Amino acid sequence: MVLDEKNRSSVTTFVLLGFSEYPHFWVLLFLAFLTIYTVTLVGNLGIIAVIRINPKVHTPMYFFLCHLSFLDICYSSVFTPKLLEILVVEARSITFRGCMVLFFFGCTFVITEMFVLAVMAYDRFVAVCNPLLYTVAMSPKLCALLVAGSYTWGGICSLTLTYSLAELSFCGSNIINHSGCEYSAILSLSCSGPYFSQMACLIISTFNETSSLLIILTSYIFIVFTTIKMTSSGGLHKAFSTCASHLTAITIFHGTILLLYCVPNSKSSWLLVKVATVFFTVMIPMLNPLIYSLRNKDVKGTVIKLIVTKLLSHSI
8 A cells, every 4th residue: 555655656747748749830839729719718708698698599509509618618728728838838747636637627528518519409309399399398497407417427427537547556657648638648657557447438438428429319310300391491491500500519529539539549649649639629619609600690690789889889
């Protein structure tokens, strides 16, 4: 037991390599990531503000969209500031405790978003397949429970995975070949048996990905069958426009996750893992508000109205 504690405490800090292999691109990468992060914050805060301001969009769909934007802000803010820091600071170190904290919150927000997207698919299923019962079926109480359940489950999964990492011993190299505290990168540095950690990660990630995709696919199968039965072109167009933004968002989100699953665990694949992870944690939070605002008449209408009102008030 004493030996375990000594081994575990022998590594107190980690060094994040990030993109240190490409020093000539540091300034360009910093400016690009800073711009993306700024757009992410402005875009998602704008979505939340529009939903709060416009009474017309106080519906379940926009309630879930508001939480999606909040989660995008949260997990982008967990990963991006550290990524920006290691691009400008020579000492790219992070304490073991700090790494665990970053991993816990990042994992919580990502898993929560995964299930919020699944809940949004169920919401679209009810809206398209049972439009007359939509307001009754998607009551405010049920919506709140679905969102609360997503946050709670995300926290439980993240706590389990964080505990599995915290129990490992780290007595060798402290260099993480990644831009953040990613699970497999931390696990690769362990000098103790990683069986429990590997099994915990495999079970939790497989269950979450399978169950969320099952909810999404089942919902959209019913939506497709319902739209096929529609005779009017107006109904088809409305059903498509209702689901198009959400389908685009889940395709990008789950497509990137599945890509990371499929990458072989080898040294040559680390660059692809780093790039895919950066895309997942930096780009996707920026894309979601663009996807939902560009294809949504209510959001666009509210934004245009606000801009016109501001311009008129300044001119007067």
